[in-house]
Amino acid sequence: MKKFRTRSQKQSFLEGALILMLANVIIKLIGAVFKIPLKNLIGGDGMGIYNTAYTPYAFLLTIATAGIPVAVSRMVAEANALGRTGEIKRIFHISLVTSVVVGAVLSAGMFLFAKPFVESIPNTRALYSVMTFAPALFFGSVVSAYRGYYQGMSNMYPTAISQVVEAISRLIFGYAFAYFAIKLGYSVEIAAAATILGVVVSTIAGMAYMLIREAVCGTIKKLPFGTSKSKRDIGRQLRNIAIPITIASGVMSLTNFIDMYVIQN
Numbered sequence: 640m641k642k643f644r645t646r647s648q649k650q651s652f653l654e655g656a657l658i659l660m661l662a663n664v665i666i667k668l669i670g671a672v673f674k675i676p677l678k679n680l681i682g683g684d685g686m687g688i689y690n691t692a693y694t695p696y697a698f699l700l701t702i703a704t705a706g707i708p709v710a711v712s713r714m715v716a717e718a719n720a721l722g723r724t725g726e727i728k729r730i731f732h733i734s735l736v737t738s739v740v741v742g743a744v745l746s747a748g749m750f751l752f753a754k755p756f757v758e759s760i761p762n763t764r765a766l767y768s769v770m771t772f773a774p775a776l777f778f779g780s781v782v783s784a785y786r787g788y789y790q791g792m793s794n795m796y797p798t799a800i801s802q803v804v805e806a807i808s809r810l811i812f813g814y815a816f817a818y819f820a821i822k823l824g825y826s827v828e829i830a831a832a833a834t835i836l837g838v839v840v841s842t843i844a845g846m847a848y849m850l851i852r853e854a855v856c857g858t859i860k861k862l863p864f865g866t867s868k869s870k871r872d873i874g875r876q877l878r879n880i881a882i883p884i885t886i887a888s889g890v891m892s893l894t895n896f897i898d899m900y901v902i903q904n
Contacts, residue, residue, distance in 0.1 A: 654795075655790075655793060655795040656795075658795040658796060658799050659795050659798065659799055661799070662798075662799035662800075662802050662803055663802075665803055665806070666802055666803060666806040669803075669806040669807060669809075669810050670806065672810060673806075673809060673810045673813060673814065674686075676814065677813070677814060677817060677834060680814070680817055680818060680821060680830075681817055681821065681827055681830045681831060681834065682827065684827050685817075685827040685830055685831045685834075686831075688762075688764055688765045688768050688827065688828060688831040689768060689831045689834060689835065690899075691757075691760070691762055691765040691768070691769075691899065691903070692765050692768035692769045692771075692772050692831070692835060693772070693835075694895055694896050694899040695749065695756065695769065695772075695896055696749070696769075696772040696775065696776070697892050697895065697896075698889065698892040698893055698895070698896045699745045699748075699749055699776055700775075700776060700779055701885070701888050701889045701892040702741075702745065702885055702889055703738070703741050703742055703745050703776055703779060703780040703783070704779055704780055704783040705884055705885045705888035705889065706880070706881030706882060706883075706884040706885035706888070707734055707737060707738055707741070707780075707783055707784060707787060707877070707881050707885075708783045708784065708786050708787030708790065709787065709880070709881070709884050710734070710787070710876075710877050710880035710881040710884070711730060711731065711734040711784060711787030711788055711790075711791060711877070712787045712788075712790040712791040713791065713880060714730050714791065714873070714876060714877065714880070715727050715730055715731070715787070715788055715791025715792060716791040716792075716793070718730060719791065719792065724862060724863055725862070725863045725864050726868055726873075727788075727791075727792075727862050728859065728862040728863070728864065729868070729870065729873055730788075730873055730877070731784065731788045731859055731862075733870060733873050733874055733877060734784045734787060734788070734877060735781070735784040735785075737784075737874070737877065738780045738781050738783055738784040739777075739780070739781055741780055742776055742777035742778070742779070742780025742781055743777055745776045745777075745780070746773045746774055746775075746776040746777040746780075747773070749769065749770075749772065749773040749776060750770050750773035753766055753769040753770045753773070754766060756769060757769060759900075759904075760900065760903045760904060761903075761904075762903055764828045765828075765831075766828075767828055767829065767831075767832035768828070768831045768832045768835050770832075771832045771835040771836055771839065772835050772838070772839070774839050774842075775835075775838055775839045775842045778839070778842035778843050778845070778846045779842045779845075781846055782801060782842070782845050782846040782849055785797065785801075785846075785849040785853075786798040786801065786849075788859065792858075797848075797849065797852060800848065801845040801846075801848045801849055802845065804841075804844050804845050804848045805841045805842060805844060805845035806841070807841075808837075808840055808841035808844040808845075809837055809838055809840075809841035811837075812836070812837035812840040812841060813834045813835075813836075813837025813838055813841070814834075814837070815837065816833035816834060816836050816837045817830050817831075817833050817834040817837070819833070820833035
């Protein structure tokens with residue numbers, strides 16, 4: 640069986656790395672532009688609330704997105720190299736379902752346990768911010784499956800563009816929502832939550848880009864059917880690759896979470 644060839648496969652490892660590096664530089668610059676005026680707008684108090692909510696979000700986001708895209712990328716690249724193109728579609732579908740379930744569970748957990756969490760710190764002023772962050776876990780988890788697929792197909796452009804779209808959307812909506820919250824006379828707690836609402840919108844924008852791209856290009860839809868591996872085998876392989884990576888990646892985020900929790904107490 641022939642490999643499923645696309646224009647994206649012309650990217651070498653170095654080209655792909657440069658694309659992602661350039662995107663990362665742009666994202667860092669946008670992040671600096673976002674945080675500096677935001678601190679002037681909502682003050683150190685508002686940024687403290689924002690960071691209190693961001694720390695558990697970052698930890699849960701690592702659990703949702705660290706392992707799956709790497710596992711998908713590796714499995715897709717292997718299947719494509721061996722000419723098992725029918726297997727690629729099944730890998731993506733299983734990873735997408737897994738991402739949806741993981742994202743939904745973590746998002747619901749963060750929302751439902753927001754109150755006990757802020758009361759245990761204690762910092763009840765961060766309640767709305769923690770709750771507002773919850774939907775971003777779901778959208779971030781879903782888009783990670785698409786990113787893993789495209790990286791496995793040696794196409795770094797969708798990942799890079801979606802990340803830049805997220806960063807620009809976070810800058811625009813996060814600052815705009817915070818600005819209007821302050822101008823309308825809401826408390827700093829609400830202003831911080833409004834800023835985080837912009838983060839949620841940015842994750843939706845990143846996912847929307849992937850969905851629109853697929854609707855226009857039909858890259859995944861065009862993949863042929865057929866694979867010798869069962870869904871159980873693919874799911875087991877996905878789990879065996881993703882879980883160790885998730886654990887390793889989550890150590891730093893967990894450390895930051897514990898530090899925040901201990902210091903605030």
